[in-house]
Amino acid sequence: MDDSFAAVVARLYAAPPEDFVALRTEEVARARKARDTRLAAAIAKLRKPTVAAWLVNLVAHERPDLVEELLELAEELRTAQRELRGAELRELSTRRRATVGALAREAAKLAGPGRGNLPLTEVENTFAAALADPEVAAAVREGSLTKALEYTGFGETPRPQLRLVHGSGDAAPASATVRQIRSAPTDDERERRAEARRKEEERRQAEEEHARVVRQARRELMTALQQLSDAETAKSEAEKQVAAAAKAIALAEKRVALAQAALSDLGPPAR
DSSP, X not given: OHHHHHHHHHHHHHSOHHHHHHHHHHHXXXXXXXXXXXXXXXXXXXOOOOXXXXXHHHHHHHOHXXXXXXXXXXXXXXXXXXXXXXXXXXXXXXXXXXXXXXXHHHHXXXXXXXXXXOOHHHHHHHHHHHHHOHXXXXXXXXXXXXXXXXXXXXXXXXXXXXXXXXXGGGSOOTTOOOOOOOOOOOHHHHHHHHHHHHHHHHHHHHHHHHHHHHHHHHHHHHHHHHHHHHHHHXXXXXXXXXXXXXXXXXXXXXXXXXXXXXXXXXXXXXO
16 A cells, blocks of 8 residues: 555645545545555545645655755754854755755745745745754655644754664563572672762763763854854845945936036026
């Protein structure tokens, strides 16, 4: 069912949202006709995407090469951030904005003409989230989002710690009894164990403090780089405005000079 289901998902989530329900109904009917009840049930559970999610899915299905470039950039960003490469992070931050903007424009192009007021900001936010979070990146690559996503933090998203859970098959048989026979520890042994626990606790606290300082430094670096990037963008816009104003002033001065010359040629008014 996996291949058949994946093919159906690709067709449904690459189609415009207004066609989703009708296409899903057709696919359910087709699966039932083929007596594949599991596939029909799985298709029936698929949720209709928002317009923004559809646009992201459309890029994933129609331009997977661009999505792969985005994910490669995400890996470069994570590596540079882990190693605190300031200069490289600054260059990658500029590439990040350009890449996200280009993907949003490609999504609008793929949507076709006649679609006004596209939620391109939500599309950009989703691609930006894919750069920051590997799980979001995987979802974007799959091309079956139902909602737009947004990432509001800096750096990598913390992951929950995992633990191995053993099933009942790992338990010892009921008839077996396992006991450990230990002699009572001596005073020296108790002191050594207490000292070992104290050192282990100090080591753990030192590692936690170091990790906290590194996380804080990363957050401050990313914030500073973002502020620097925004400031450079604002400076560039201001320089463009100054250049435009200077051009307008020069044009106005030229017109004033022409008007004054014309008045001079006319001579004094008749009395």
